[in-house]
Amino acid sequence: MIDYDYKKPESLEEVFSLLKEYGPKATLIAGGTDVMVNIRNTKKAPEVLISLRGLKDLRYIKKNKGYHIGALTTHRMLELSELVKTELSALYDGASRIGSVQVRNVATIGGNICNAAPSADTAGPLLVLDAQVVLEGPKGRRNVPIAEFFTGTYKTVRKQGEVLVEFQIPAEMGHFGSAYWKHSRRKAMNLPILGIAVSLKLDDETITDARIGLTVAAPTPVRAYKAEEFLKGKQLTGDVLKEAGKIAASPECCSPRDSIRGEAWYRREIIEVYVARMAMLAAEKIKNR
Amino acid sequence: MKKVSVSFTLNGDPVTAEVPVTWSLLKTLREYFELTGAKEGCGVGECGACTVIVDGDAVNACLYPVFEAEGKSVMTIEGIAGEDGTLHPIQTAFLENNGVQCGYCTSGMIMSAKALLDQNQGPMEDEIRTSIAGNFCRCTGYVQIVEAIEMAAREME
Numbered sequence: 499m500i501d502y503d504y505k506k507p508e509s510l511e512e513v514f515s516l517l518k519e520y521g522p523k524a525t526l527i528a529g530g531t532d533v534m535v536n537i538r539n540t541k542k543a544p545e546v547l548i549s550l551r552g553l554k555d556l557r558y559i560k561k562n563k564g565y566h567i568g569a570l571t572t573h574r575m576l577e578l579s580e581l582v583k584t585e586l587s588a589l590y591d592g593a594s595r596i597g598s599v600q601v602r603n604v605a606t607i608g609g610n611i612c613n614a615a616p617s618a619d620t621a622g623p624l625l626v627l628d629a630q631v632v633l634e635g636p637k638g639r640r641n642v643p644i645a646e647f648f649t650g651t652y653k654t655v656r657k658q659g660e661v662l663v664e665f666q667i668p669a670e671m672g673h674f675g676s677a678y679w680k681h682s683r684r685k686a687m688n689l690p691i692l693g694i695a696v697s698l699k700l701d702d703e704t705i706t707d708a709r710i711g712l713t714v715a716a717p718t719p720v721r722a723y724k725a726e727e728f729l730k731g732k733q734l735t736g737d738v739l740k741e742a743g744k745i746a747a748s749p750e751c752c753s754p755r756d757s758i759r760g761e762a763w764y765r766r767e768i769i770e771v772y773v774a775r776m777a778m779l780a781a782e783k784i785k786n787r
Numbered sequence: 788m789k790k791v792s793v794s795f796t797l798n799g800d801p802v803t804a805e806v807p808v809t810w811s812l813l814k815t816l817r818e819y820f821e822l823t824g825a826k827e828g829c830g831v832g833e834c835g836a837c838t839v840i841v842d843g844d845a846v847n848a849c850l851y852p853v854f855e856a857e858g859k860s861v862m863t864i865e866g867i868a869g870e871d872g873t874l875h876p877i878q879t880a881f882l883e884n885n886g887v888q889c890g891y892c893t894s895g896m897i898m899s900a901k902a903l904l905d906q907n908q909g910p911m912e913d914e915i916r917t918s919i920a921g922n923f924c925r926c927t928g929y930v931q932i933v934e935a936i937e938m939a940a941r942e943m944e
Contacts (some may be wrong), residue, residue: 532809534850535831543809551855557926574844598921599899601832603844604851686920687833738932769935786845 502543504764508552508662516548517659524548526661528570529604531597532613556608556663561585563721564756566669569608573620586667587783588623588676588695593620595680608662611647614654614718615689621648621719622664622695625711632640632664633657641666648718672701674707675783677776681768690714691760692768696776698734700784705729710742710773715752715765724753725773734781739774746773788857795856797822799867804853812856813837813848814909816863822829824894828923835922838895839863844903847921864894867901886935888926896922901935904943912937 507513523545527533538545539663550556556570559579565586567576576593578584583590596602596610596619602787603666610620611631644665647654656662676697680690693713699706708729710722725746732738743749747769754765760776797820803817816822816839825886828834830849837848840862852898863868867875876877877900896919904912911917915936916929924932 499788502809503789504852506789506857530852530855531832531847531850534852547852549852549855595831598835598847599902599918600835600838600845600847600921601850603846686917687923706816741931768922 500537500541500543502537503546503677504549506549506552507544510553510663513550513553514659516546517661518636520546520548523734526550526612527775528606528609528612529572529601531601532606532609532615550661553618555586558754560579561669565665567594567607567667569662569664570606571595571726573602573605573607573610574599576607576620582658584787586623586627586676588626588678588697588779589620591678592619592621592623592680592693592695595686596597603746611665612645612654612662614648614650614652616651616719617689617693617695617714618714618719619678619680619690620687622693622711622713623676624667625669625719625721626676626678626695626697626709627674628697628709630666631662633660634663635660637665645721651717653718660769666747669726670699672755673784674779675785675787676784678711679771679772679776689759692765693719694756694769694772694776696731696773696780698777698784700734700781703734705732705734705738708742708777709745710751712746712769714759715754715769717723720752722746724748724750729777734777739769739777742777743770743773746770759780789899791854792841792851793857795858796860798862806853808854810853811849812839812851812853812861814850814857815853816861822863822865825898826891826894828891832921834892835859835891835895835919836892838898838922840898840902840905843902843905845860845899845918845921862898862901864897865899875901877904877936880935880939880942881932884931884935884938886927886932888924892922892924892926896932900939903936904940908940908944910936910940914941 525544556568678695695711826836828836
């Protein structure tokens with residue numbers, strides 16, 4: 499018999515005091531599309547679920563000296579935001595491909611990142627958008643770059659008493675083009691075999707900055723730093739992008755494994771091909787704006 | 788097991804449920820209110836047979852803790868026909884286009900379609916397909932279902 503208590507605080511202060519009271523016996527729940535499935539599948543429940551849905555002011559997408567996205571913003575809100583679609587395209591690509599409309603209506607971006615699945619569809623986009631994760635605890639806030647947020651499969655730097663409250667994306671990312679490809683067998687309702695996100699900054703045809711984020715390619719979402727370094731200062735040509743794809747697919751950048759969804763060799767081939775394709779898409783977005 | 792009292796609007800009427808705190812909205816609808824139109828297929832948000840509309844948005848009732856329904860407006864398949872029993876245009880369109888075979892997915896399909904058509908009066912085919920991408924039909928394929936929703940959209944304009 500699954501048994502747990504459910505608390506629905508209305509302020510962060512209340513959340514912190516509940517987290518202090520229950521310690522590791524508590525689990526935070528936002529949209530619940532991961533937590534409820536976990537409880538059902540494992541037949542294991544925490545002593546208490548602390549719902550964050552009462553924190554209504556953590557749902558927002560704002561732009562002022564950079565972009566601010568509240569942790570409880572749903573994937574559906576991201577999908578329907580013109581700002582996200584035009585200026586943070588990779589995030590649109592990721593958010594609009596998660597689950598179904600029913601799931602996107604409740605599942606939150608904060609939940610997607612805190613769950614820390616290697617396949618999280620918003621992780622690759624947030625990596626190439628250079629997002630900062632804002633964690634708040636009873637003693638105040640701290641910022642963690644998303645590239646340092648994941649410490650292992652389903653593990654993050656978030657401490658037990660902390661709540662992820664916001665994502666911050668630097669304003670200059672608006673001058674970048676970005677794109678994300680969810681490689682999967684169907685168009686909806688599945689997990690990616692692989693996720694590839696790329697962002698670029700161009701000065702005419704010269705790549706002045708580049709970021710590559712890979713998911714399901716390692717125990718955590720990862721940046722392909724070596725491939726990014728290779729791209730900087732190069733001309734945007736097919737051969738250059740192809741070489742960047744090769745580097746991104748190499749053991750220097752990722753460590754995909756064989757799993758039920760795909761084998762490691764296949765994942766490496768897809769990384770090689772799609773890093774180049776996503777870079778082309780990112781470049782097109784810059785030119786079209 | 789601890790019980791909770793949850794008050795919300797169900798198909799237009801104010802209701803209160805006294806149910807175990809661990810119950811989902813789906814279990815509450817089916818076992819407390821005896822509204823069995825919403826089905827449990829997978830129970831983990833994959834199949835959409837439990838789709839209901841909460842505050843205008845389609846959601847999987849199986850993943851929706853009943854606790855979260857407090858103060859919300861919940862609509863189920865039982866609430867969309869007229870009071871005199873006149874079918875909703877989407878229901879009529881499903882009948883006329885053979886959008887139903889075994890029927891298990893139908894109430895979820897119709898609720899997803901209703902959430903779409905309430906928000907978007909002239910949907911494109913790909914918008915219709917996206918709106919029901921989380922509703923699995925294992926009998927008919929989706930062609931008649933999409934045609935039914937297209938017809939309903941024209942009727943409702």
